[in-house]
Amino acid sequence: MELAAFVSNLERLAGEAEQAFGSAHDAASVEQARVQYVGARSGQMKSLQKEMGALAPSDRPIGGKKLNEVKDRIQLALDSAQARLNASSPAVAKGLLLDPTLPGRRIRLGHVHPITQTIDQLKQIMGRLGFGVAEGPEVEDSWHNFVALNIPQDHPARDPLDNFYLSVAGRSAIDGVSENARLLRSQTSTVQIRVMESVPPPIRIISLGRVYRPDEADATHFPMFHQMEGLWIDQNVTMAQLRSILRMFATNYLGSDVSIRFRPSFFPFTEPSVEVDFLWNGNWIEFGGAGMVDPNVLSAVGYDPEQITGLAFGLGVERLCMRRHGVHDIRDLYRNDLRFLHQF
Numbered sequence: 001m002e003l004a005a006f007v008s009n010l011e012r013l014a015g016e017a018e019q020a021f022g023s024a025h026d027a028a029s030v031e032q033a034r035v036q037y038v039g040a041r042s043g044q045m046k047s048l049q050k051e052m053g054a055l056a057p058s059d060r061p062i063g064g065k066k067l068n069e070v071k072d073r074i075q076l077a078l079d080s081a082q083a084r085l086n087a088s089s090p091a092v093a094k095g096l097l098l099d100p101t102l103p104g105r106r107i108r109l110g111h112v113h114p115i116t117q118t119i120d121q122l123k124q125i126m127g128r129l130g131f132g133v134a135e136g137p138e139v140e141d142s143w144h145n146f147v148a149l150n151i152p153q154d155h156p157a158r159d160p161l162d163n164f165y166l167s168v169a170g171r172s173a174i175d176g177v178s179e180n181a182r183l184l185r186s187q188t189s190t191v192q193i194r195v196m197e198s199v200p201p202p203i204r205i206i207s208l209g210r211v212y213r214p215d216e217a218d219a220t221h222f223p224m225f226h227q228m229e230g231l232w233i234d235q236n237v238t239m240a241q242l243r244s245i246l247r248m249f250a251t252n253y254l255g256s257d258v259s260i261r262f263r264p265s266f267f268p269f270t271e272p273s274v275e276v277d278f279l280w281n282g283n284w285i286e287f288g289g290a291g292m293v294d295p296n297v298l299s300a301v302g303y304d305p306e307q308i309t310g311l312a313f314g315l316g317v318e319r320l321c322m323r324r325h326g327v328h329d330i331r332d333l334y335r336n337d338l339r340f341l342h343q344f
């Protein structure tokens with residue numbers, strides 16, 4: 001075959017292919033032209049390539065060079081047809097086309113809320129000290145929230161202004177002070193009563209959960225917060241044990257350098273009673289109450305106070321979490337600001 005004829009065939013093919021790709025305006029016609037001109041099996045480029053063998057050996061280097069030039073032209077025409085198609089696709093119009101050169105977007109996983117994390121840690125620490133976990137309802141009756149805890153009918157702690165009473169069956173919430181009123185529990189000490197009513201001594205439990213009080217929200221108060229209640233019932237339980245348990249708990253959760261102080265106090269359900277303070281940035285801050293279970297409470301649940309003794313404590317979970325993590329406003333825990341929550 002003549003070199004001139006081979007080159008002119010190549011030129012013709014390149015011209016046709018460029019025209020075909022130039023006028024292809026949808027994916028199907030681009031693909032059709034691709035198969036026709038550069039298809040691996042029956043494409044026209046392929047057949048011309050075979051004709052190379054019919055050239056005189058001295059013409060082959062020039063023929064081969066021309067063949068490669070034409071291949072490049074056709075490939076360019078194919079590439080620009082495809083680019084034109086992509087640019088007009090709805091995905092690009094919306095800016096959605098994948099750009100593989102962009103760094104990947106990190107998927108932000110959610111995680112457990114700091115108060116739930118704190119609750120898990122408290123359960124672990126107290127578990128190592130031999131305390132199991134008990135639970136009780138958040139909607140309570142007056143018996144468990146007050147009466148069995150030695151808080152009589154006329155006690156100020158039962159005031160409707162200090163509790164969230166529920167209005168039941170058409171009765172107003174103010175009637176709540178009555179004997180069978182229901183309310184959102186104001187303390188986890190209710191669980192002490194429920195556990196003692198259902199099992200005989202010895203008992204060693206903690207109970208962690210939400211409690212509710214109509215307190216004005218400020219840096220250290222919130223109307224819904226969590227408490228960790230502890231109860232140890234057995235023969236010969238002592239105040240010294242109460243103090244060492246709370247000390248061990250505090251050094252485990254807050255660090256070995258924590259300072260703890262017990263202040264004489266009063267709770268209707270413990271005698272003697274103490275307030276538990278921890279030192280925080282040079283100030284003594286109240287974290288909870290504690291004491292020896294009052295004989296009246298032991299009698300209310302059917303125990304013999306001559307035989308059975310007990311210790312109990314109730315600590316504010318938010319304040320523990322705040323001191324450990326250096327949070328200075330309890331409201332930050334409940335603002336649901338992800339920039340704050342992601343730090344935990």
Ligand code: FA5
Pocket residue numbers: 186187188189213215220221222223224225227267270273286287288289290291312313314315316317318319330
């Ligand atoms: C009680 O609730 C007692 N039941 C504790 C107790 C249990 C005493 C067993 C004896 C035996 P008090 O009302 O002081 O006690 O609350 C205990 C802790 O809950 C407080 O020290 C504080 O850490 C936390 N607390 C109280 N009110 C709020 C509030 N509005 N917001 C956040 N934390 C609070």
